Each structure stands twice: as C-alpha cells, then as structure tokens.
Amino acid sequence: MSDVRHVLVLPDRDAAEEVAEALGERFGVAEEPQLVRDALAGEDDAEDAQWLVVLRDEEGRLDPGELDEFVGGWDGWREEP
Numbered sequence: 001m002s003d004v005r006h007v008l009v010l011p012d013r014d015a016a017e018e019v020a021e022a023l024g025e026r027f028g029v030a031e032e033p034q035l036v037r038d039a040l041a042g043e044d045d046a047e048d049a050q051w052l053v054v055l056r057d058e059e060g061r062l063d064p065g066e067l068d069e070f071v072g073g074w075d076g077w078r079e080e081p
Contacts, residue, residue: 004060007079008053008071013037015074016051026070027062029055052079 010016016035023029033055053071055062068078 004057006055006057006062006064006067008055008067008076009038009079010051010053010071010074010076013051015076016053019053019071019074019076022070023053023055027066029062031056 008016008019010019013035020033020035023033033053036052036054037049038052039049064078071078
C-alpha cells in the first residue's frame, strides 16, 4: 500500500474549509482532509498565510488533473509531490 497524498494550496482558511467539505461531495473522500496553516517564508503578517488541504489517496482513486481543476475554483492549486 503506497502512501499517496495530495496537497491543495488555498489562499485563506475559509477557502480551505470549503474545499475540505466539498471534496467529500465531489470525489467521495471519506477520510477527513487535514487543514494546515502554511505561513509564507519571511512573512510576519498572519494575513499572508496560505492554507493547505492534505488528503490521503492510498488507492490512487483521485485524478490529479481533476483535483487541480476543482481547487482552481477557489483560486487554489495542487502541489506536485
């Protein structure tokens, strides 16, 4: 079993929470995605933090292209591992 993870980068917490919720509806993701605050290097202002939505995909069911297109609706993107 491989440990495949997808990391989706969002501009703010609200977008990250919406994406995490919508993932279950759109892709049938059963496991709760992990939300992580990612302060940009060298930035002290909390407003400049990005939020990451990390989800595991051990069976490789999620299509990276579809995820990238999906998260683009929130001005986000999928990080390449």
